[in-house]
Amino acid sequence: MFLLIGSLATADLLAGLGLILNFFFHYLIHSETINLITVGFLVGSFSASVSSLLAITIDRYLSLYNALTYYSERTVAYIHSMLAVAWGVSLCLGLLPILGWNCLKDTSTCSIVKPLTRSNLTLLSISFFLIFIIMLHFYIQICRIVCRHAQQIALQQHFFATSSYVTTKKSVSTLAIIVGTFGTSWLPFAIYCLVADHSDPPVYTYATLLPATYNSMINPIIYAFKNQQIQKATWVLFCGCFQSNTSFHSRSPSDV
Template sequence: MSAETPVTPSWLNPDATWASGGGSMDNVTAPTFPPAAAPPPRPPGAAEPLVNPWDIVLCSSGTLIACENALVVLVIWQNPALRAPMFLLIGSLALADLLAGLGLVLHFTFAYLLRSDSAQLLTVGLVVASFSASVFSLLAITIDRYLSLYYALTYNSERTAAFTYTMLVLLWGVSVCLGLLPVTGVNCLGEEATCSVVRPLTKNNVAVLSVSFLLLFGLMLQLYVQICKIVMRHAHQIALQHHFLAATPHYVTTRKGVSTLAIILGTFAACWMPFTVYSLVADYTYPPLYTYATLVPATYNSVINPVIYAFRNQEIQKALWLVCCGCVPASVAQRARTPSDV
């Protein structure tokens, strides 16, 4: 690797330079693959940055995501008690986030060590497929929770592993197809003007992904609204039967459960919505700083997912305690499931 051609990752537009106009952060950009034209003369003595700090942030996020979700996958895989359909969906979510974290790390590694079109397309495809599977897994979990409440008396007995496996096959099949698009030619390596804010994905490709996300978010929002209505209706019925007051513990825990659902959906929207909207309105000519500023929070959703969907689950908590110290604290073993665990 020559000293004249700086090492460059491939997320953003190729005409980017690290600093211009006095090094303002608004002008901080990521170089790309293939190598850009020679940058303008730098001031005497100015050091050429070897690594984009934003890429280090993405790689660090990927490492944390991979380690955190690998623990969840390992616990579910090794514990025979965690074979219920609900845990299969949680495992699917953890596996998708694990692959997304590995994709971010591999993209960083290949961008600075192995400069090739094939490696670039494969790693970007892996990231697209993994994050797509993560979002679809969240939708599958939402559907499962809605059905388990709507058909509270019969769903758990009638739900079969075949139904869960069908959902898993569908969501992973669609995700793999989306990830294969850059490899099969849907990329902008041959025509830079068609690039989106995430190179080498085309503007049309990112637009399809963004619109699909908005549709999925709308569906999840509708399902969570219905879940809240069901939970509140059940709580009201129980309160009437037992002559509870609004301030009783049962009513408090029910409100806590509804609040938890709001936190789940709000976190999902806060992480992904900025990048989704920005991808629809921007193109490769926009400052790469904006892409990084919206892409990094999107990766944080994969950091938060295990905390919301796995580590709060009583059965997974027990399995984690057994793996870590070989025992289960009494406070964990005796904790009753409440509506806040929905």
Template structure:
């Protein structure tokens, strides 16, 4: 029994000596090799590993205590930086998702309904495409910020360029719809003969060429990637670029106000000229004027705070003010499908036919107002 215990002890002593010899040899060979980095880990024999003698408690009391050399691994202390998600960015991403879903439905209805090919519906479809791209731009901006390396210049310029082009197209398409409504009332008798589909397509192409050019401006040098002090409230858009866009929007808004005032005057003049249907037309005209006022007020309430803030503020202002003005501006793209598409009787009929296979009788009896044109 004693011989057996001594043999066991000798065996473990030899194993421990061989282990230490191998470790020393590997350590010396690593330090002498100039092609390797001396700080590289060596599997179990690295700087984060300590060794201690532990007792083998599995032996019975009649056998001598055997001590073995066991490693004690220390946990790594490397810190992993995790970017905190802003609630404002989450709200913008959710808004973008809602925008994309609404306008995708509008585009699907217009595409699969052959009867909706009038100039008015072409403009509504162009507005839906612009708002759809705006919603996708908000989603991609969230993805680029938190899921992809947002420090890449290409990614940053692509995101901001898409947002500028999409929202600019949305504003200009709303202006085109306003002009179309004004012409349909001002030249009511010759409107359908003078306003051809080809002319409408040409106008839509001009709008998109202009807006794509605006979206390319940051990539063409109108950015503040090299000069942080020249940044606007929306990085990396330069301050001068943001002011130019804001002033352009104010001019568009002023033109829309003037056109809506002219539409209201023409509507009231038509109501006075038709004496037989005076009561019916008066009710319809009043409803149309109130609807147009709500459209203009909603458009101004969404975009005016951000436009005015872009003129007076720069990158040194707190980011919370930028978020507080950008979020209402994006909500305008949520309202646009409701105002310009879902309220239209023809689109409503197509939606009812697609969803339920029938059309409610009240859609045929509802009178058209100036906002439906």
């Protein structure tokens, strides 16, 4: 769980750094080569962020579907494999423009994100839609498992039907916020990449890309600060102390 959150935090941190570097070199130092490197850096970091979100989704599903065997060495191996694949693919996507898949020699093939070609940006957009569909599928499965668990707990402990309804509604609402935030952040830019042309005003590109950058700012609130162990560590980090009378309980990965 913390490995995946660390991966997401690292990717979002690199994305923020890439945005600063891209702005600096694009508007203050006009160099096509350096601009190409910073754009490749941005592609790789944002790809790693989205891939980490997918890995967290899969981890949540595994923690509920295989609750008895989740805390095993086999699960740790799965997590390491997912991280290796996620960062490996992200690194390859970031290197593609630098290795030659760009429009520096033929400006007619440029996309709305120069110097990326239209085919390169189309590949990235289609990859995003595929990841979004996979995440949506897993969260639907998680909702079904949560609803089934809530009903079983209500029957075993003789709860009222309203108690099960409230628990299920809260869980589904949390998942809806996660999927909704991710979708509204990235879908406008992904759709615009498929339908727009490089001759369109750049302001449209920035307007659709802005919500995607906000997603990296929202991710810590959604995936990290809800965890009580991270709250405790943050309190110690910034306050230098910790209230011993405050109760912090370890939570499962599905709650993060």
